[in-house]
Amino acid sequence: MNPLTQCLLVSGALFGIGLAAILVRRNAIMALLGLELMLNAGSLNFIAFWRFRPDAEPMGGVVFVLFALAIAAAEAAVGLALIVAIYRHFHSTNLDEMDRLKG
Amino acid sequence: MQTILAVTDPEFWIVNLGAWLTGWFEPAWRPWIQALLQAAALVGGFATLFAVTTILERKGLGRIQNRPGPNRVGPFGLLQPAADGIKMLTKEDIVPARADKIVHFLAPIVMLAPVTLAFAVIPYGREMTPMPLDAGLLFFFAVGAGSELAAFMAGWSSRNKYSLLGAIRAIAQMISFELPLVLSTVAVVMMAGSLSLVEIARRQAEYVSFVPQWHILTPWGLAGFLTFFTAALAESNRSPFDLPEGESEIIGGFMTEYSGFKYAIFFMAEYFGMFAVSSLAVVLFLGAWSAPLPGLQFIPSYVWFGIKLMGLLFVFIWLRGTLPRLRADQLMSFCWKLLLPMALINIGVAAGWHYSRDWSFPAAWGCRWFLGLAGVGLPFMGLAWGLRRRRGWGPRVYRYAE
Amino acid sequence: MQSDFFTLVCWGVMAAAAIAMMMRRPVHAVLVFVVSLVGLAVIYLQLRAEFVAFAQILISVGAVAILVVFTLLLTRNGGAEAELKRTAGSAIVGLAMAGLVMGCIGICVLASSAVETSGAVTPATVRQIGEALMTQYILPLEVLGLLLTAALMGAVILAMDPARRHNERKP
């Protein structure tokens, strides 16, 4: 199999697994983990295309992944802070119970 | 890499020993055999160093505290590490009944493995780097991230509140002090223009007349070294930053529920971490394997590396015997209000040093030094003064578990 | 490329990810998730993106995983599983949706003609990455710095409990 195709398929599978976690798991932290997995799947795509199709910008893929990493870290920090804040309020991290906008 | 060394160089024989040994195997196997040999040499060497350091530490602490230290096993107690090892190995391995068995078992391994990996990128002598990576420094910090996870695993899986508290303390401390640790190396990276430790070491191995070009011999290098060393003390959980395992407060921190061989592994990982971070300090600031004077180059480079490493380890032990432990809030404010700003300011000072390189007016050299020292020293005095003033003796507040 | 090794790592990453997402306890899930992240870094290494691989470990393992773990400790249900008894139908619908998306991606990848590879490799040394970041991508880099600062402050403010802070002053 073409190595690029292989990478893309792996990335697609990771994306799907992450999505499944978000859709099925009730724990907010687990959903966040799924989100991180999806982000990483996207990063893998960038690296794969950068490695095997180097006719575009020479550093584009690598730099984009670095940016994605930084944004993932920011997203995790804010998301987890939100979870902590919500936990204080609902005393739970169950997504099913967070169905009100009003506190 | 063998071609760079001449036969007369003392490093030649060590480096070519590996090549000679691997020569006995099939060419396809050679890289693996070489990696194995290097790993064996590293682990063996550092395990010996571990044994030597423990006895040195106990003897040294004894001297500092006005007592003889261990002196029963062997001549002058020199075989004490062997006795300790036998004791550790034969002790019963107790796992708490409610513990998470698998995680509890994995934690010491996860603690030891990354630290050992970190040894791979250190240049121990001229052309003596097991794994000369382009991004060696980044590799070092990346694998170092694993030890935080291990602390968590150990603390959480034990099902013991002292363990958990110790783990929280350890993680908070490691995350906080990782920032000044990494930032203080940024100045070095900027000046060397490379993340490769080999390259950084090579740059310091030159001499202007008889003065070595070590980074510690510049204002920013001095400040960077002090920042780095302090943060390294905290990263390796050594006194005075040994809160995560402070015996008098939380028994043994995340190691409370460990005994026997697993405890020995934790112990070893801690010392290995100390060795790794001291080695990094030697490479980044103390000129790695280069001799302090051009005339002393006949001594092999790895010997110089060893001498510097032992010197730093001595400072570790010395500090442990001298300084009392910090309080948790003092620890955090020390990190965020003194070390981190100093590391950031130091980056600016390093940039100024770099750009003042081609000053040519008279007394430019003195002016450069004065400005550099002022740029580092004045903020330090200001920050330290602010820290002292704001942290008076407040009333003691007790908080109980909810 | 050592094709066998590469394939093995790929399978390992996918398996670790799947197991992580199926773990009952979030703590175990995080630990297995870390394994899959490290595997991903190995894939990057195989694709000759050394810098990205190390940065991946440093940030994902050193920062994100630790953050998650810390949150688990703070929210105190790291041990007690909060998965309530749920209608099986709901989970099945969710899984079906995810499978649908995964299948679509797979079909698209396999059907696409854009996956022709070219042999040439541009190695990315640290110096080149640094120069690209400081010249061509300077604007995104600055914006990212701003974003991280904002995220830092936002996280601090969100996680700060005003009531508790107020109470601490009193005794």
Place this chain on the structure above:
Amino acid sequence: MEWIINHIWVIPGLPLMAAGAIALMKREQRTLAASLALGGILLAFIGSVLAFWPTMAGSGHDAVWRHYQNHVWFQFGNYPLSIGWVLDPLAGCMLVMVTLVSGLIFVFSLGYMAEDSNFTRFFCFMSLFAAAMLGIVVANSLLLLFICWELVGLASYLLIGFWFHKPSAAEAARKAFLTTRIGDLGFLLGMVWLYARTGTLLFYDGGQGCLEAGALEGLVARATLGGLTLATCISLLIFCGAIGKSGQVPLHVWLPDAMEGPTPVSALIHAATMVAAGVFLMARIYPLLDADPAGVAGWSPAMVVVAWTGAITALMAAAIAVAQTDIKRILAYSTISQLGYMMMALGVGGYAAGMFHLLTHAFFKALLFLGAGSVIHGCHHEQDIRRLGGLRRHMPVTFATYAIGMMALAGVPLLFSGFWSKDEILHEAMAWPISRGPFFLGLAGAFLTAFYMTRQMVYVFAGDYRGQKQKLNHSDSSKGRRPNKLPHESPAVMTVPLIILAVGAVGLGFINTPFWPGFHRYLTGHEGEGVSTGTLGLMIVSGLIVGAGLGLGWVLYGRKPGRVLAATDPLEVIQPQGFRWLGQRLYWDEVYQRTVIAWTLAMGRVCDWIERNLWENAVAAVSQLTLGFSWASRLLDEYGINLGFDRVCDKIRLGGRRVSAMQNGQVQHYLRSLALALAALFLLLAWGGWR
């Protein structure tokens, strides 16, 4: 000397560093702050003189000596943004003037601000202001110039509102900031447009800069709306910025209000820095302004606009100044008027004349403001000229220097610098081929200038001191001044700068007389025209005009200097209607109040009204309607189809619950639909034939 040429950035850098250092100090460290600020500006002055020397030595050989250094600041994508420093005669003379005048103002402030509790902060802002202005002068890039320009705006905001506890000062600061911001918007647009068309914002870049031939040709060749060339449009947009900063009609309204700041600030703003920045900007982009040869009779339309704006401003502001009673406001309007002259000079092609007037004006206007400051200081913060008087006896040094400044401003012939520079401008205006209008406006303005300055002098310095009587007449001592003290002469730290400035106000005129046009040659590299009969004639005419103004002022005011406060202004007796108009500043503020501000307010009110009446009534109607319906339905329910209706309601409720299940607040349900949509998108793209 070589060193300063290559490190010209040091000159703005020094005051900037001083400002930064002072900002870190504590309020009590007054001496340290003042010495830092003074040291910074003094070193900058020395550097400026050193830098001035090579521009002097290198000029005058039919080409302008120019030295610049450019650096790429940063590069995004393929677009580099460069900044740089330039040293040429224009910058050289400005550097010396700005540092000298600012330095003297700094010294003066030592005395003037001695009792202020925020002394330290004051010197921080002043240094920042000076640094920003010097940055404008040495900038070789429109971008860097704009940055410093905005810094000047910021510093002026801080300084005008320095006494922010006074509501009027805070208001004035805000007004200054907002008004100049309107002009700056035009500046920014012009800058962006220029960058988009030429790809550079550097002025001089070895033939690539936007003021050099290559770029200008491209800009002239391209026509935009209304047949104007691109060069014209861009320079008009940039001129908007200059209008705002230099207080030209119609954005001049902030300048008189800016008098709320401490007097040294007024001196700094109106003499050396902020308002000069606008004129300097136009001088800097003069090649761009002048680029279009296809306008009316060989004159660029942009130049025509600049000339007429300047001329109208010159006359109008002079007329308003006639009827003001606040000592600083009179000077403020005279500044606007003089700036109008400078703009007019630039517009009619008298590049050197405009800059010459800028320099001389800097000296005598700084002198006048500092003199006014001395008066205010000596009379316990009294600014109304009707309550001053007779200060000639109490403050002799101030009187003498103020008189020199006044004669320089009025343009008394031969001895004073203002005469030579104003004469030069009028000469250029007379030679303008398009219209004589600006020339006559300028002449009228010169007449009025002499008149109102005489009026002010007489009011302030002649007769008896009227301050005490006022206190006795009006016993409301709410202002809390000390009524029993007579005016006193200011300390030496304030009078010595006055004397130095007075020497400058006299002597500076001789660097560019028609008999020896040295400055013209220095600035442009060409010889001036020299003396001709036209020049002499004009000199005589303008001398006569000035004499007439002075004489009329003396006739109206000087013969019987007012002894009492209640006396009405003689001009008001003659022409009450016109005087009231002028006294109310031609109702500019009121016009803005009635038009721009009122319009904005009205929009707000309309929205508010719509919100309150229309929507609220509509909502109320709907709710009434609903109530009515429900009442009716209750009747129906109770008396009629009770059971059947309930069943229908149940059905509806059930349906509602079904539908609302889609909106149950469960994030995973939403995500599920999102995933479905994603899959649909994939399939659409895959089978839609899109690659």
